[in-house]
Amino acid sequence: MSYQVFARKYRPRTFADVLGQDHVVQTLHNAIEQDRLAHAYLFVGPRGTGKTSTSRIFSKALNCPNGPSVEFDPDDPICIEIAEGRSLDVLEIDGASNNKVDEVRSLLETVGFAPASSRFRIIYIDEVHMLTTGAFNALLKTLEEPPAHVKFIFATTEPNKILPTIISRCQRFDLRPIPTDIIASHLQHIATEESVKLDDAAAWAIAKGADGGMRDAQSMLDQLVAFCGNEITETNVLDIFGFTSRETVAALLLGILQKEPARILAVIYEQFEKGKDLGQLLAEVVGAIRALVVAKLDPDAGREGFPEALWSDLSTAAETLKPERLLAVIDTFSEAESRMKWASNKRLHLEIASLKAIQNLNEIRLTDVISAIGKADPGEIANSFPKGSAAPPAEPKPHPTPEKKTVTKDSKLDPIDRLIADAPEDAVEPEPIQLNPDSKNPKQKPIDQAKAEENNPLDADEFHNDPLIVEALKVFKGRLIS
Numbered sequence: 001m002s003y004q005v006f007a008r009k010y011r012p013r014t015f016a017d018v019l020g021q022d023h024v025v026q027t028l029h030n031a032i033e034q035d036r037l038a039h040a041y042l043f044v045g046p047r048g049t050g051k052t053s054t055s056r057i058f059s060k061a062l063n064c065p066n067g068p069s070v071e072f073d074p075d076d077p078i079c080i081e082i083a084e085g086r087s088l089d090v091l092e093i094d095g096a097s098n099n100k101v102d103e104v105r106s107l108l109e110t111v112g113f114a115p116a117s118s119r120f121r122i123i124y125i126d127e128v129h130m131l132t133t134g135a136f137n138a139l140l141k142t143l144e145e146p147p148a149h150v151k152f153i154f155a156t157t158e159p160n161k162i163l164p165t166i167i168s169r170c171q172r173f174d175l176r177p178i179p180t181d182i183i184a185s186h187l188q189h190i191a192t193e194e195s196v197k198l199d200d201a202a203a204w205a206i207a208k209g210a211d212g213g214m215r216d217a218q219s220m221l222d223q224l225v226a227f228c229g230n231e232i233t234e235t236n237v238l239d240i241f242g243f244t245s246r247e248t249v250a251a252l253l254l255g256i257l258q259k260e261p262a263r264i265l266a267v268i269y270e271q272f273e274k275g276k277d278l279g280q281l282l283a284e285v286v287g288a289i290r291a292l293v294v295a296k297l298d299p300d301a302g303r304e305g306f307p308e309a310l311w312s313d314l315s316t317a318a319e320t321l322k323p324e325r326l327l328a329v330i331d332t333f334s335e336a337e338s339r340m341k342w343a344s345n346k347r348l349h350l351e352i353a354s355l356k357a358i359q360n361l362n363e364i365r366l367t368d369v370i371s372a373i374g375k376a377d378p379g380e381i382a383n384s385f386p387k388g389s390a391a392p393p394a395e396p397k398p399h400p401t402p403e404k405k406t407v408t409k410d411s412k413l414d415p416i417d418r419l420i421a422d423a424p425e426d427a428v429e430p431e432p433i434q435l436n437p438d439s440k441n442p443k444q445k446p447i448d449q450a451k452a453e454e455n456n457p458l459d460a461d462e463f464h465n466d467p468l469i470v471e472a473l474k475v476f477k478g479r480l481i482s
Contacts (some may be wrong), residue, residue, distance in 0.1 A: 007219040010190055012053045013074040013083065015061070019186060019214065020178035022086045027173065028054075032061055032068045038171045040152040042128075045175030048213030051155040054175070055124050056082055059090045063118035075398055078118060089118040090371035095127040095156075101134040111150050120151050126381050128154040129161035136163045139324065143169050177212020177306070180204065180305065186214065187221055191232075196225055201234035201246070204305040207241050208284075239323055242277055249284045250310040256285075256329065256357045264354045268347060278346045279337065286333050292318045293326045321361065328360040 012018045015025050024043075027384055041058070043051040060079045064072035072079060081087040093420065103378040107123065115121045125131075131139075143152060143166065154170065156162060184200075184207040191198035198221075206224070210217035220241065221232075228236045239243055248271065255263035271281055291304035292314060318326065336353030340346045 006190055006194075006222045007215045010059060010186075010218065011083075012050065014072070015057055015070060018050055018054055018057065020182045021054065021175050024054060024173045024175060028058055028061075029070050032070050035068075037062070037151070039146050039150070040170040041154070042159070042162075042167065042170040042172045042204065043155045043175060043435045044172060045157070046177055046212060047157060048210070048215030048217075049175040049178060050214065051175055054173075055153045055155060056090075058153065059087075059122050059124070062122065063087075063115075067119060068110045086123060086335060087118075089115040089120065089124045090124065092126065095125050095130040099131045099135055101132065101138050103130065104135040108138070111142060111147060115149055119149070121149055122151045122153060124155070125154045126155045127157070129156045129158045129164075133163070136166055140165060140169075159264070170320075178214050179212075180207045181302070183207035183210055183214055185210075187217060190218065190221060194225065195230060197231045199233050199309075201305075202232050202237045205234050205237040205243050205245075208305060209237075209241055225420045242275070242280075244271070244276060244281045244284050246306050246310060249283070249288050250306060250314060252281070252354070253285055253288050253314060254317055256354060257314070257321070259358050259361065259363070261355055261358065264358075265351060268351055268354065272347045278350050279340050282333055282337055282340065282350055286330055286337070288314065289326050289330050289333075293323050293330075296323050296326075297414050325361055329357045332356045332360055 015029060019026050027274075041055075045051055059082050060074065060211060061070055062068045062070055063082065064076060064079055074080075074083070076372060078087070082090050085092050091107070091110070098107075106435065111121065111123070113121070127221065146152065152170070154162075159172075184203040187203045187206055188198060189198075190196075191203075201473070202224075206217050206220050210220065220237075224232050224236060224240065227240060236242060248267065252267045255261075255267060268278070268281075271278060288304055291301065291306075294301045295315065296318075306314065333353050336349050340349045343349050376428075
């Protein structure tokens with residue numbers, strides 16, 4: 001028997017084998033058991049998430065002996081024919097190469113014939129968004145009212161290109177990107193079956209690089225086995241596919257959290273010299289920061305593939321930072337990511353974004369000011385601002401009272417000094433103007449004058465003991481002039 005790649009050899013055969021799509025599997029499972037089968041289904045999702053595999057499994061469940069049944073035998077001859085794409089009652093069509101009106105009409109002519117050996121005639125169209133508008137229109141009438149023995153199953157990666165009139169006639173199932181930990185676990189299962197020693201870090205690196213696609217991960221593992229033999233390490237994965245190690249991501253992120261610009265620039269330069277994808281490095285750093293934010297809100301969250309020692313260092317460095325500061329760093333990197341897609345000098349944009357991230361951690365935000373004002377203790381106010389940021393303004397010192405100079409006739413003084421010396425006492429040291437709190441006049445008036453103008457006397461004790469005035473004096477270290 002010829003060699004089969006891992007993506008085909010380990011393709012799911014039953015509903016229990018489908019990974020990371022529990023919401024889809026459960027719905028189809030219930031529909032079969034309750035005999036609530038629709039006439040058209042649309043599977044939507046990124047590449048390698050199981051659209052074709054799920055469609056074939058669903059077809060097996062519908063056409064298996066004594067079906068429809070969830071508990072079918074994948075080794076039954078009819079199920080094997082469906083899995084290998086050679087069943088006469090399950091027609092698999094590629095929408096990219098059979099997208100013309102005439103081809104769709106020719107397909108619909110076969111719909112009227114009864115199944116050869118199964119209960120249903122199933123029409124499966126992959127990449128259905130590639131059909132032309134005319135082909136979609138030719139499909140509409142039959143899709144809306146098909147014969148009782150016909151089921152349509154469509155799959156696409158771009159549902160926005162499908163006519164709304166087609167989507168409205170289907171039950172839509174959105175397949176999600178498969179979580180990284182599920183992919184890594186399945187890779188370890190394949191490695192065990194193939195007698196290959198696969199490091200946990202290597203499995204995680206492959207799964208992370210697959211970006212939610214199981215087929216991509218299996219293809220990468222296949223390539224690694226061909227290159228490395230029966231023992232695969234994380235270094236092998238990083239060297240072959242150019243991925244970034246967890247240690248590198250941690251080093252760059254620690255440089256940001258610990259505010260060490262030289263360390264940041266050194267890490268970026270090292271990755272640049274090695275020819276690494278700096279856009280991928282930036283995405284890894286953003287993912288790590290997100291994991292730190294989630295960990296602050298949910299201590300039981302995952303470590304994003306970091307070894308325990310590295311994760312402990314990152315958590316300690318971010319311990320004093322509030323989630324909103326880390327979110328500000330993510331915003332900065334997201335802006336840089338959009339610029340890096342079209343920039344020729346990606347290194348420069350990554351360096352600038354990393355240095356701006358340190359500024360994000362240092363700057364004082366409105367929330368910090370509000371929090372500081374709400375604290376009475378001046379020591380607590382000072383400690384509420386980020387370490388390394390500009391300190392709050394010091395309390396203004398009282399203006400010194402000018403000294404009265406003693407002069408004689410023989411004293412040699414500047415004319416201005418002589419005028420000051422000869423001026424009356426109250427001209428040199430004016431009495432402070434006192435405000436009348438009860439006055440409705442916005443202008444400032446001495447208290448005695450205000451009392452004379454008002455019919456009711458000022459209740460000074462009530463004003464001095466007002467809770468708002470007391471708290472303001474406490475926070476700003478002020479005093480009332482009586």
